[in-house]
Amino acid sequence: MDKQKQQEAYKNYVKQKTPVHNLPLNMLKAFITGGIICTIGQGILNYCRHLGIEKDISAGWTSMILILLSVLLTGFNIYPQIAKWGGAGALVPITGFANSVAAPAIEYQKEGQVMGIGCKIFTIAGPVILYGIFSSWVLGLGYWILKMINAV
Numbered sequence: 001m002d003k004q005k006q007q008e009a010y011k012n013y014v015k016q017k018t019p020v021h022n023l024p025l026n027m028l029k030a031f032i033t034g035g036i037i038c039t040i041g042q043g044i045l046n047y048c049r050h051l052g053i054e055k056d057i058s059a060g061w062t063s064m065i066l067i068l069l070s071v072l073l074t075g076f077n078i079y080p081q082i083a084k085w086g087g088a089g090a091l092v093p094i095t096g097f098a099n100s101v102a103a104p105a106i107e108y109q110k111e112g113q114v115m116g117i118g119c120k121i122f123t124i125a126g127p128v129i130l131y132g133i134f135s136s137w138v139l140g141l142g143y144w145i146l147k148m149i150n151a152v
Contacts, residue, residue, distance in 0.1 A: 033086025070095035
């Protein structure tokens, strides 16, 4: 009987500590955050185009500026707060990827250039890069096979 009470107490404790999420509100926050990031990116792109820069070069500048802003905001500990509020809306765009590379570098800089920054910089982004490359290789192989048998 004592073990059953202990399990019940533990279930109650877990229930109290487990955060309750409001899915529609979280989706709205992600939509707003991602929308603001994309609007900023579109503004940068439009400004570059207004300056007379070609479309492809403007897109490159837009990406670089968004990455720079993300790294700076990460360094000033602002981007993590944006990501906490906006969830996937802040983590999915290119700015989220830049944050995932910059955050470990900032966190482990005290351990030195090689063992700190060098070893830990891709802690979060590494698996994304690995599985992104692997999945593109698998899809490319599948496409090549389909082309060989004239299916596409």
